[in-house]
Amino acid sequence: MILMNDIIREGHPTLRERSAEVTFPLSEQDKQLASELLEYVIHSQDDAIAEKYGLRAGIGLAAPQVNQPKRMFALHIEQENDKDLSFVAINPRIVSHSVEQTYLSTGEGCLSVDREVEGFVPRYARITIKAFDAEGNEFKKRLKGLPAIAFQHELDHLNGIMFYDHIDAKEPYKDIPGASPFE
Numbered sequence: 001m002i003l004m005n006d007i008i009r010e011g012h013p014t015l016r017e018r019s020a021e022v023t024f025p026l027s028e029q030d031k032q033l034a035s036e037l038l039e040y041v042i043h044s045q046d047d048a049i050a051e052k053y054g055l056r057a058g059i060g061l062a063a064p065q066v067n068q069p070k071r072m073f074a075l076h077i078e079q080e081n082d083k084d085l086s087f088v089a090i091n092p093r094i095v096s097h098s099v100e101q102t103y104l105s106t107g108e109g110c111l112s113v114d115r116e117v118e119g120f121v122p123r124y125a126r127i128t129i130k131a132f133d134a135e136g137n138e139f140k141k142r143l144k145g146l147p148a149i150a151f152q153h154e155l156d157h158l159n160g161i162m163f164y165d166h167i168d169a170k171e172p173y174k175d176i177p178g179a180s181p182f183e
């Protein structure tokens with residue numbers, strides 16, 4: 001299982017690389033990686049397991065964060081209407097997006113960043129994505145709210161982008177035109 005000391009931190013060059021497309025059928029290693037990424041985010045949100053293994057909570061985890069520069073990440077977001085969002089996205093891409101932007105009013109955090117970086121991170125408010133599952137089946141989703149924000153945070157990791165790259169250093173809380181905050 002993935003533990004905190006498997007997660008690389010800012011300064012490690014892999015975090016600034018563009019990850020490579022995954023080829024199908026997945027190798028056994030890539031299948032294992034995909035399931036371990038999802039397992040990490042699920043475990044990290046279980047207080048008992050997180051405490052037992054010293055896991056810092058996350059709603060997503062990208063392969064480059066465990067020094068595997070491959071285009072895959074996992075998301076696990078429990079939603080009120082218990083329509084949990086829980087999946088691995090392989091070779092993910094945004095196929096369309098709203099003009100409207102949003103941002104998390106609390107800002108974003110990252111397991112690869114051992115410090116608070118304050119400020120609004122502008123994200124597309126709504127996105128249509130396509131990706132493959134571990135069996136090679138392509139799927140399409142329309143996301144908004146936290147799922148949309150998290151998907152963009154993870155996709156950035158596959159392109160060597162960190163969340164704070166989007167924060168206006170001079171005015172971290174600068175109003176983002178036409179954006180409604182996601183509270």
Ligand SMILES: O=CN(O)CCNC(=O)c1cccc(Cl)c1Cl
Pocket residue numbers: 057058059060061062104107108109110111112149150151153154157
């Ligand atoms: O790349 C994934 N991580 O670094 C996991 C830790 N960060 C989070 O769970 C997190 C926290 C706040 C906002 C967003 Cl969008 C995300 Cl993703």
Ligand code: NI
Pocket residue numbers: 109110111112153157
């Ligand atoms: Ni991150």
